[in-house]
Amino acid sequence: MTDFILENLRLAGESGPQSLRIAQGRIVERGPGAGALEDDLPRRDCGGYLACAGFVDSHIHLDKALILDRCPICEGTLAEAVRLTATAKAAFTEEDVYTRAAALLERAVRHGTLVMRSFVEVDPRAGLRSFHALARLRADYADVIDLELCAFAQEGLTQEPQTLDLLHAALSEGADLLGGCPYTDSDPVAHVTQIFDLAERHGVAVDFHADFDLDPSGAILPEILSQTRARGMAGRVSVGHATKLGALPPDEVARIAAQMQAAGVALCVLPATDLFLNGRQPGPEGLRPRGLAPALALARAGVTVTLATNNVLNPFTPLGDGSLLRMAGLYANIAQLASDAEMAETFAMITDAPAALMGRDRALVPGAPADIVLLDAPDPAMAVRMGAPVRAVWKAGRLVLDQPRAEILRQR
Secondary structure, eight states: OOOEEEEEEEETTOOSOEEEEEETTEEEEEETTTTTTOTTSOEEEOTTOEEESOEEEEEEOSTTOSOGGGSOOSSOOHHHHHHHHHHHHTTOOHHHHHHHHHHHHHHHHHTTEEEEEEEEEOSTTTTTHHHHHHHHHHHHTTTTOEEEEEEEOTTOSTTOTHHHHHHHHHHHTTOOEEEEOGGGSSSHHHHHHHHHHHHHHHTOOEEEEEOOSSOOSSOSHHHHHHHHHHHTOTTSEEEEEOGGGGGSOHHHHHHHHHHHHHHTEEEEEOHHHHHHHSOOSOOTTSOOOOOOOOHHHHHHTTOOEEEOOBOSSBTTBSOOOSOHHHHHHHHHHHTTOOSHHHHHHHHHTTTHHHHHHTTOOOOOSTTSBOOEEEESSSSHHHHHHHTOOEEEEEETTEEEEEOOOOOOOOOO
């Protein structure tokens, strides 16, 4: 493995040009003069680009991505999306899932994502075909991305007990954690209990899809918080969507945020899907709600809050490209953020926060893996504002993507 020096780059929180010296796939020196005495090492002028440890996508569905051509959308509702996808996945083959998932994974890497948590549905329709496809993908692409697999019960448990056996099988074969979806179950509380029971049996974390509408009543989040506390699973539980929080007054959000922080339950906000499926019916004054959980308010209350992709080109989200910077910009726009501090906090929701959720240290410091992404921006705030292009990606010190700024050919 080649040792080398990256110079003339920017690092968040540092002023002036910085350098990183890389040896044996790890960062061994950082600072303005890093590698100054190493005359024999290859050097790369990074052109003043911002360096970060890459993006972390904490919630994506690779198994059902890129199926929009098979699922004509008529209603644009959550119920329709679940129904159409259930029909489509019955015909999924392992090769079909692998090919589509690989296409989206590669696109995400081009956009700077180096760590990813993908849900993968296991139930009587999908069997373990999708899981086996993504397990192969995880192994095949280990040199460019760290892929975590969450065995997921999309369509409930109590009405299909055989799904529990399939979840157990997926965990026994190497799934990293367990995912539940109580809002599709006829008995949401029993669903939550069974997911926690199985997770404890296998010693894994849990990640729920929950409270995915704008009706403030009937939330399952209090049950998830209660069981997290009772089972001592702080820091190992996360909840996706939770858009009911967007329908609550600020004082109620603050109260729930304090409970989430104390229980150690994280929140994943999924802007593209949450906006597409929520708020379709106008309110009493004819206004349509935005359908997002108040991510920044919860993050400032100490909750680990992430932004993620969720679905791409399927009935849940009929658009997308796997870019987390695009997702961050979408959230910042919808949330009406403006200041540099707010943009930097948003950047953290696709970097530091999901890394913490997934138990990974992503700081560019000596001793850390040389997982490095160069962004065409001076700082994190501008990266979010502009949707900064990715110029280069290294994984464990190996260059896996190099895409210089395109030259404009002017007539002179």
